[in-house]
Amino acid sequence: MVRSDAPVVHLPSLRQLRYLVVLSERLNFRAAAQACSVTQSTLSAGIKELETQLGAQLFERDKRSVRLTSMGMQVVERSRRLVAEATDLVETTRASREPFTGGFTLGAIPTIAPFLLPSALPLLRTEFPVLKLYLREDLTDRLLDRLRSGELDAALIALPYDVGELTVRELFKDEFRFVARTTDPLSKAKAIAMERLDLNNIILLEEGHCLREHAIAACGTRRGSVRPHIEATSLPTLLQMVEGGLGATLLPEIAIKSGILNGTNLVARPFSTRIPARTLALAARSSSARAKELDLLAQFLSRNHGLKPGIPGLRRHAESRSR
Numbered sequence: 001m002v003r004s005d006a007p008v009v010h011l012p013s014l015r016q017l018r019y020l021v022v023l024s025e026r027l028n029f030r031a032a033a034q035a036c037s038v039t040q041s042t043l044s045a046g047i048k049e050l051e052t053q054l055g056a057q058l059f060e061r062d063k064r065s066v067r068l069t070s071m072g073m074q075v076v077e078r079s080r081r082l083v084a085e086a087t088d089l090v091e092t093t094r095a096s097r098e099p100f101t102g103g104f105t106l107g108a109i110p111t112i113a114p115f116l117l118p119s120a121l122p123l124l125r126t127e128f129p130v131l132k133l134y135l136r137e138d139l140t141d142r143l144l145d146r147l148r149s150g151e152l153d154a155a156l157i158a159l160p161y162d163v164g165e166l167t168v169r170e171l172f173k174d175e176f177r178f179v180a181r182t183t184d185p186l187s188k189a190k191a192i193a194m195e196r197l198d199l200n201n202i203i204l205l206e207e208g209h210c211l212r213e214h215a216i217a218a219c220g221t222r223r224g225s226v227r228p229h230i231e232a233t234s235l236p237t238l239l240q241m242v243e244g245g246l247g248a249t250l251l252p253e254i255a256i257k258s259g260i261l262n263g264t265n266l267v268a269r270p271f272s273t274r275i276p277a278r279t280l281a282l283a284a285r286s287s288s289a290r291a292k293e294l295d296l297l298a299q300f301l302s303r304n305h306g307l308k309p310g311i312p313g314l315r316r317h318a319e320s321r322s323r
Helices: 014-026 029-036 040-054 070-095 113-127 140-148 210-218 235-243 253-257 291-304 312-322
Strands: 059-061 066-068 103-108 132-137 154-159 167-181 249-252 266-269 277-284
Touching: 014 029, 014 040, 014 070, 029 040, 066 070, 070 140, 103 113, 103 140, 113 132, 113 154, 113 253, 113 291, 140 154, 140 277, 154 167, 154 210, 154 291, 167 235, 167 253, 167 291, 210 249, 235 249, 235 266, 249 253, 277 291
Parallel strands: 103 132, 103 154
Antiparallel strands: 059 066, 154 277, 167 249, 167 266, 167 277
8 A cells, every 4th residue: 555645756767867878978968969869958958857856966067078977977877777678678579579570789899790790691681681780899898888788789799708797698619820921930830839929929909909818818828917019909900010020910710711811921820739719709688588589699600600701601501491
């Protein structure tokens, strides 16, 4: 029985919480309003009403900038979870229909997306022609944040990586190869013992790329103890540096198989001892209602990671499944 004299609690709306989350990411009212497809005055009024309901200032505003208060940071974190769980609630009813009948937003890190997805997506589109797949490429930390906030349905990442409360579906192991110019002494061997690597000669991606951490771990070295004299911002830049004679590097097998070394004077050699590898995986929210679709996507990516884009095997495989 509800007491008639109980105080009325005015709860924030999901729309207000979404305004809050988006504004916390943009820290610009105009940009946040555009992202939410509303007018700036509508978003501003929603934020102001939310602050009134909560009895707390969430943003510090002046003519030059917008900043989150300490309380605002705490409210944003909880709001991300609430918006994501509400999205999953809606998807529960959609998931009861045929899989992949609507939009699906997949995030992927730059050292996976261009090498794995081109071979798998054509088959996925063939079997699920009404699927609307949206791809977002970013670094792992930002992908996981967007996954938690409900902006992504899944994220394609590489393990080991601390994903916190998120769940993962492991796909397959992706071994590393030693990559250097043909004139490099180590490239003369058919396979290379990890112990022979000169860490001072290895070029890595800059901080923030998980491939860097995986390569350091592959060398059996702790993070922070390896400080290469040269770092690259992307894989193409990394290859240019190696081709220019600045050193050697470690690249994942999926990149080698995709033909990333074509047109260069670089060669890839496998390791004979302590073979380094990363594990590719799909990360998702534990509350996600799209478990069936995530399992299907994991099967597709695991099954097709060895195929090259546009090869006849994709069509033959799709036809054999339709029989």
